[in-house]
Amino acid sequence: MRRLLAILAAAAAAGAAALWVATMPRGLPREVLAAWPEGDAGRGEAVFWAGGCESCHAAKGAKGEDRLKLGGGLVLATPFGDFVVPNISNHPEDGIGGWSAGDFADAMLRGVSPEGRHYYPAFPYASYARMEPQDIADLRAFLATLPAVEGRQPGHDLGFPFNLRRGLGLWKLAFLSDTPAVTLDAADPAVARGQYLVEGPGHCGECHTPRNLAGASDFSRWLAGAPAAEGEGRVPNITPGGDLGAWSAGDIEYYLETGFTPDFDTVGGAMVAVQENMAMLEPGERAAIAAYLQAVPAQK
Amino acid sequence: MKSLAIAIAAAAVAALPALGAEDPIAVRQALMDNNGTAAGVAGAVMKGELAYSPVVGKAVIYAVSATAAAYGDYFPEGSEDAARSNASPKIWQDMAGFEAELAKFQEAAAKAREIAGKDGPADADAFKAAMGPIFDSCKTCHESYRLEN
Numbered sequence: 260m261r262r263l264l265a266i267l268a269a270a271a272a273a274g275a276a277a278l279w280v281a282t283m284p285r286g287l288p289r290e291v292l293a294a295w296p297e298g299d300a301g302r303g304e305a306v307f308w309a310g311g312c313e314s315c316h317a318a319k320g321a322k323g324e325d326r327l328k329l330g331g332g333l334v335l336a337t338p339f340g341d342f343v344v345p346n347i348s349n350h351p352e353d354g355i356g357g358w359s360a361g362d363f364a365d366a367m368l369r370g371v372s373p374e375g376r377h378y379y380p381a382f383p384y385a386s387y388a389r390m391e392p393q394d395i396a397d398l399r400a401f402l403a404t405l406p407a408v409e410g411r412q413p414g415h416d417l418g419f420p421f422n423l424r425r426g427l428g429l430w431k432l433a434f435l436s437d438t439p440a441v442t443l444d445a446a447d448p449a450v451a452r453g454q455y456l457v458e459g460p461g462h463c464g465e466c467h468t469p470r471n472l473a474g475a476s477d478f479s480r481w482l483a484g485a486p487a488a489e490g491e492g493r494v495p496n497i498t499p500g501g502d503l504g505a506w507s508a509g510d511i512e513y514y515l516e517t518g519f520t521p522d523f524d525t526v527g528g529a530m531v532a533v534q535e536n537m538a539m540l541e542p543g544e545r546a547a548i549a550a551y552l553q554a555v556p557a558q559k
Numbered sequence: 560m561k562s563l564a565i566a567i568a569a570a571a572v573a574a575l576p577a578l579g580a581e582d583p584i585a586v587r588q589a590l591m592d593n594n595g596t597a598a599g600v601a602g603a604v605m606k607g608e609l610a611y612s613p614v615v616g617k618a619v620i621y622a623v624s625a626t627a628a629a630y631g632d633y634f635p636e637g638s639e640d641a642a643r644s645n646a647s648p649k650i651w652q653d654m655a656g657f658e659a660e661l662a663k664f665q666e667a668a669a670k671a672r673e674i675a676g677k678d679g680p681a682d683a684d685a686f687k688a689a690m691g692p693i694f695d696s697c698k699t700c701h702e703s704y705r706l707e708n
Contacts, residue, residue: 492707495708522595522599524595524598528705531701
């Protein structure tokens with residue numbers, strides 16, 4: 260009996276140790292970082308608008324040049340608790356000005372901070388994990404050209420057990436992957452480009468796809484609409500089976516460019532900032548997004 | 560034909576206050592439907608799908624102005640009803656902010672009426688210039704104070 264207990268205790272300890280190791284924050288492999296591409300700030304600007312960094316990291320309702328001041332501070336009130344958006348301006352201490360290219364890549368693709376801690380997926384790295392290294396490098400180069408904003412933001416205010424960051428290691432094992440959200444047979448290059456933009460940098464699914472109990476996207480309901488993460492209201496279904504069912508590809512492009520629906524209703528809510536970012540893209544990019552949204556499986 | 564529809568909708572707006580005391584949600588929704596119909600006509604002109612004439616431009620501007628003048632009167636305390644209404648609770652939490660948006664809308668509508676004059680904006684470009692600030696006010700208000708987007 261005593262021996263059995265000892266074996267069980269040893270097994271439990273081994274299991275706990277394995278779990279501890281499995282949930283450790285891990286950045287990109289060394290050989291990947293060794294071959295990391297040089298960034299180009301000029302190209303990075305388009306990645307910045309596609310990624311919509313300022314929708315969360317600039318001050319709420321910021322217009323014009325203020326959209327490039329990424330001091331953070333917005334509070335995202337969610338069922339898990341309050342997430343405080345950090346300063347990602349180019350400030351060397353308060354922002355990310357002191358980060359290396361590798362630090363930035365680990366944050367974007369693996370959700371790991373330079374200090375080796377897990378980020379919460381309120382920072383949408385579950386989408387950014389699908390991005391190309393070149394785009395990450397270019398984005399980093401562009402961010403380095405933006406103003407330094409003083410002031411560190413306070414930490415998140417989360418309830419138990421969500422305040423245990425180590426648990427995110429398990430979350431990542433279950434949900435973090437660079438595989439596409441949906442499989443499309445279309446060989447159309449516009450659809451493929453749209454898939455990259457929507458599922459990767461654009462992180463559209465983060466709001467438009469419902470989440471499971473663990474807060475991860477439910478891929479069986481991809482872009483089917485969801486309750487708004489903060490507060491009341493719903494984020495619309497943007498598949499061909501939903502609110503956009505009667506829209507043409509041209510209607511979607513026009514909406515992303517101007518903010519007008521086919522009936523000339525205007526964009527509203529959190530989508531205003533997103534639409535203003537989409538308006539900054541090359542027209543072909545908006546056409547690709549429209550082509551993809553018309554190709555995804557229809558959801559009711 | 561479309562301007563006739565607007566005239567009818569505007570007449571319907573004039574008849575609304577009687578209903579307002581009992582059901583402010585129904586009134587403000589009817590007002591915004593009317594406004595949306597006018598915006599749809601403006602959009603068709605802006606996209607070149609509908610030939611412009613000054614009388615169409617004037618009808619749109621006057622229909623929108625009627626909404627601007629009346630809309631704010633139908634948000635009494637306690638008329639927040641998520642089941643029926645897309646009005647965000649922020650309207651009542653931040654009434655001053657909502658009223659500032661309304662004032663922007665009214666100001667844009669008043670300027671558009673000046674541009675319209677007696678006969679309506681002379682051409683499609685003048686009409687677009689008059690409508691631009693009105694559409695901007697739609698968007699900024701919807702950004703903060705509408706739930707479903």
